[in-house]
Amino acid sequence: MNINEYLNKKVISKSWLPGFGVFEREVRRFFAVPAQTILAPVGSSIIYFALFGLSIGKMLSTGHNSILTHGYNYITFLIPGIMAMEIINAGIQNPMSSIMISKWTGTIVDMLMAPLTPFAMWFAFVCGAIIRSLIVGIAVYFSGSLCSGTFIFFNPIPLVAAIILATGIFGSLGIAAGAICKSWEQIGIILSFIIQPLVFFSGVFFSFNSFPEWIQFIRFLNPIFYIVCMFRYSMLGVSDTTPLISFGVSSIFLIISSVIAIQVLKSGFGLRS
């Protein structure tokens, strides 16, 4: 065929394709660096399981201390918490580092030149993050189960909903942060001084009920608390608050964070000049 015939051959255009392109690029990107995106969270979760499970874990789940683990064996109790934590990390880091790298290398222009609505761009980034979260979640589940010696039963529907909500909330925040932040240092600050404290004060490692009364108010401000509750409820049937509240509040957090992300993308703040 010559150029004329090629050019006269009509293209098949679809309005969902640009979003799908971003999604595919996101997924391929994290698959291209699996050591960093998949193996690292699995490795660190195994360290948690091994470290806590083999040492203080034994003391935590017995007698008076069982309030800390809702009466469960500590590693079993830890699995949903660590899954939630790693999924939150994957959710926030996937779009955040992707956007930061794109800004750094200039490939962000490809995204800005694509016929994408801000909503489609948000959706594509979040879906990409969800795929990574699912893979990380499954890998953490298996490594936790191997460490504890039993495969815990889980209720798949609330668990998948929990993964989607968690990744949706933190993926959206990751998009906003990736666009707004001007340096990796600012990203580091967000991860170390905001996300990490929220994770530690959310009940990942033990039930939030074990914290003193005066600090209990934190749970209301902390979306991760509700996410951890969703995971624990889906996998163990127990949690620090009722499933309805944790799913309801998480949904509200999802709406707020996605509106923020879409608005940031729409304004082009940090992306366009």
Place this chain on the structure above:
Amino acid sequence: MNNNSISIELKNVTKNYKMPKGEHFQALKPLNLTIKSGECFALLGHNGAGKTTIISLLAGVNKPTTGDVFINGLSVTNNSEKTKRMIGVVQQELIADSFFNLPTMLSIQSKLSGVKPDKNWINFLLEKLQLLEHSKKTTRELSGGMKRRMMIARSLVHKPQILILDEPTAGVDIQLRQSMWKFIEELHQNGLTIILTTHYLQEAEDFCSRIAIMKNGEIVTLKENKELLSLGGKHRVSCLIEVPNVKQWIETNSKYLKENSIIFESVKNVSSSTGDLKISINYEQGEMSSFLTSSRKLSEISNKLHLRISEIFTESPGLEEVYMKINDGNIKI
């Protein structure tokens, strides 16, 4: 495609960039520009003149501060999802995701542009741009010139109606540059509107029908290619001559030379070993009789004055010459 329909229109467009400390830098002063469908249009200008800024507005990457840009009648501000599909941009910067090999990268690029990837077209592009043998390489593994050609393939993967080339040949070797231009010419003949920025002015002169020259965020000249070239002066027959004392020689002969429409200038820039003075006479471009008459006259004069000629040549004003004169303010438009 209707050749008279308007492809691109900038109406009262300005662009300010935000600077640190809340200041603004005006990269584009109020600008109006119309480019017709099927046209090959060159946008020239010094580094920082604002060429890439205009392209970023056409591509919908940045938004104009005031005014609006229209692509095929659609506002880029209000209909960017539609206008973006119509445009392919070869960016000045060599950028692409480094994880993918060429076919994968092009396939993703096609999707990003809203078009289902066409494997045959992708292969055709790779072949045309002589990248097929490098298909297995990731973009990181390509040489500079290969990356530049990859940028062209990317910009065409969704078959745009308008192709914008921001310095497409920088760093490409001569042979490949020629084949690249042949390809771009084919695209143009098949109806694509082409907008080119380049610092190789010969490319603009050879391929573009209209040329705009920008200076500090303004279009200072916008003319048909031929018209612009004619500003550089007439075509001339010239010879370099050697004289013992240039100043004295001019004093003695200037009246006679002027009477005979001979232009003379002392040559400092040309290597001085070949002559001291250049004398020239204009002729009409493309007319053999005019050329012969002028040459004969020059020959008569040199015989009469017993000139020692060291070199004979013709001069035609090129775009580079015109460009320099415009930039130096020697030509007032």
